[in-house]
Amino acid sequence: MKKHYLFVLSFFIFNASIWAQQARFGVKAGLNVSNIDNNDSFYDKNSNYRTSFHTGLFAEIPLSSKFSFQPELLYSSIGKVDEYDLNYRSFDLEPLSADSFKLVQKRNYLAIPLTFRWFVGERFSINAGPQVSFLLNTVSKAKGDDLPESFNEVYKASGDFKLDYGAVLGVGYTINDNLNIGLQYYRGLKDLFGDSDFDIIDRKAYHSVFQLTASYSVF
Incomplete structure (x- = not known):
C-alpha cells in the first residue's frame, strides 16, 4: 500500500512541476454590477444595482x-443601493426637507475564484467554477439632497473574514497572446442572513454580481 501512495504522490508532484512550467501569470481588473437578491418583497423592491470594481492576480494552468x-486572488467591492421614500411613514415625524434618499451598502471581499476554461474556438472560451470569498469590511452611507445631518454619518464595520461562496459562469474572448476580455456572472449560494445575530424567519439573501473584466498575462 505504501508503494501505491508513493506512486500517486510522485505522479501529482511530477505533473504539478509540469503545470508550473507551463502556467501563465498576470493581472486583471474590471467592473462589478452587483445586487443582493432578497426573498422579502418589501426590501427587494427598494433594492438597486451598485457599480464598483474588482482587481487582482491570476494564474492560467x-x-x-x-x-x-484559472485560480485568482481578487479584491472585489460589491453590494447594493437601497432607495427609501421619506414621505411614506407609519408614525409622526418632524417635517423633512428631503423626499427620499439612497442607502449605498458596500461589501468589500477578498475573492478566490477557481474556474475552469474551455476553449470552444480559436479565440472564444467558456469559464465556470466555484468561488469562495472572505468579507474584509462593510461601509454604509446615505446619499440624497437636503438630508438631515443625522443621515450623513458613514457606518463602517469589520467583516471579520466572514465566508461567502457561490458559482461563476462566463465567457471570454482572447484579443492576443496576452490580453483577454470576459463577461461573467457570480451567484452567491451562502445565505447572508445566516451571519445575522437575529432570528429572521423565512428571509434569505444572496449576492448577485455581473462582471466585465480584462486580464493581461505578464509572464
Whole structure:
C-alpha cells in the first residue's frame, strides 16, 4: 500500500512541476454590477444595482489543448443601493426637507475564484467554477439632497473574514497572446442572513454580481 501512495504522490508532484512550467501569470481588473437578491418583497423592491470594481492576480494552468485551470486572488467591492421614500411613514415625524434618499451598502471581499476554461474556438472560451470569498469590511452611507445631518454619518464595520461562496459562469474572448476580455456572472449560494445575530424567519439573501473584466498575462 505504501508503494501505491508513493506512486500517486510522485505522479501529482511530477505533473504539478509540469503545470508550473507551463502556467501563465498576470493581472486583471474590471467592473462589478452587483445586487443582493432578497426573498422579502418589501426590501427587494427598494433594492438597486451598485457599480464598483474588482482587481487582482491570476494564474492560467493548461490541462490540455482545450482546457485550463484559472485560480485568482481578487479584491472585489460589491453590494447594493437601497432607495427609501421619506414621505411614506407609519408614525409622526418632524417635517423633512428631503423626499427620499439612497442607502449605498458596500461589501468589500477578498475573492478566490477557481474556474475552469474551455476553449470552444480559436479565440472564444467558456469559464465556470466555484468561488469562495472572505468579507474584509462593510461601509454604509446615505446619499440624497437636503438630508438631515443625522443621515450623513458613514457606518463602517469589520467583516471579520466572514465566508461567502457561490458559482461563476462566463465567457471570454482572447484579443492576443496576452490580453483577454470576459463577461461573467457570480451567484452567491451562502445565505447572508445566516451571519445575522437575529432570528429572521423565512428571509434569505444572496449576492448577485455581473462582471466585465480584462486580464493581461505578464509572464
